[in-house]
Amino acid sequence: MADIIKTQGLCKHYGKTPGVSDLDLSVAEGAVYGFLGPNGAGKSTTLKMILGLVKPTAGSITVFGKTMNHRSRMSILKDVGSLIESPSYYGHLSGYENLRIIATLKGTPEKDIGRVLQIVRLENQKNKKTNQYSLGMKQRLGLACALLGNPRLLILDEPTNGLDPAGIQEIRELIRSLPKEYGITVLVSSHLLSEIEQMATNLGIISKGRLVFQSSLGALHQKSSRSIAIRTLDNHRAAAVLREQGVAVQSQQDYLLLPAFEDGELSRLTLNLCEQKVGVVRIEQREKSLEDIFLELTGSAVSL
Structure with missing residues (x-):
């Protein structure tokens, strides 16, 4: 399959401190790509560079075959949904009303809200105020926001952080279903190997800003002597x-x-x-x- 994301020699330095070094990432279309590494390894910085939120020090980023830069960024992001860190909401508004605001900002028809609510299984909670949502429901609402507009690519940074086991299971099953049922490629970061192992088809491991492994999950198993x-x-x-x-x-x-x-x-x-x-x-x-x-x-x- 073609690579939907490709980085070459990607670097980000903060002064003299390297955050990401010579990163060559390849995310195939239709994959759930698990981006795994300890806290502080450079995962969030990499995802922010891919989204154009952080400017690389060196290297290149290609998304959908287009080079990410200030001229192409908006046309690329039309087909990208993302959830970086914890989602924020207007607590006094319902889930549906929060989604309507995001849909307006994205230029997405309001009729798409029903579709994403069904995908994340919140259609029965759409009229409930978000300050009454559980952590798992808030995280699913964040995914619904990212799914508005039917993106080809979904980028998720630690989507199960702070969730209880039931919430983790919900998010994990949802992520696994996205490529097959909705044709969405997923790049998901985590510091938890047990999480990535249960939902990813491909895997990249980053340590101290450098990619130390990249292949299928099966290839990682083969390293087990x-x-x-x-x-x-x-x-x-x-x-x-x-x-x-x-x-x-x-x-x-x-x-x-x-x-x-x-x-x-x-x-x-x-x-x-x-x-x-x-x-x-x-x-x-x-x-x-x-x-x-x-x-x-x-x-x-x-x-x-």
Whole structure:
């Protein structure tokens, strides 16, 4: 598929402090692209540059095949919806009235309000004042505002922040449905790997302003290397026996780590240990979790 967003060598420096460095982002049309990184990694700055809210120090941004600059910005943004940080509303007005104000500002027909209310499942709450909305309802109203005008691209910055588990589930299901049901490409940022894993098809990981991984979610899973962990009554003796058979062995706490053998080979090795009077008390298959891989790529222990 064609890239709906493409950045090349994108940089943003604040004085001598780099916020984003040499970022080459590729967001394919029809994807839910998860933009993942620790807080302060440069996610919001990148999204603001893509929207033309922050001027890059260097590099280029292409959206819908057009270069983003002050001349093209308005024509590009006609087909873009966004929700950056927390949405703001007139609390004394209803959800419908707030949407009508946004529709007027966007030049969108009022009849579109019913469509977006149905998408975010707020049609039964449209006449309720927004100061009586729950956090989840307010976030869905923010999405409704972003969806006015039927955009081709939706950019969301931490859309589940501050929500309870039920609210997170609502937003997650909604985002997952947008490409297939409405033809909308989604770029969504988060510092929570568990959130991105459950809704994204593609993934970019940013750390200290630099992109350290970009591919499909499946490609990230493939980085997860499997191993076999064996615990015996005499690990020192067991390691010697296994090395005599050419097996690479590493010690880890009370276990020996071996490569991920097929069942038949593992059975043979275990039988040989028993024949050498080494009692095997536990065998486990281990696999790096996505969290482990994320921490390796970003080099810091952050909220996952």
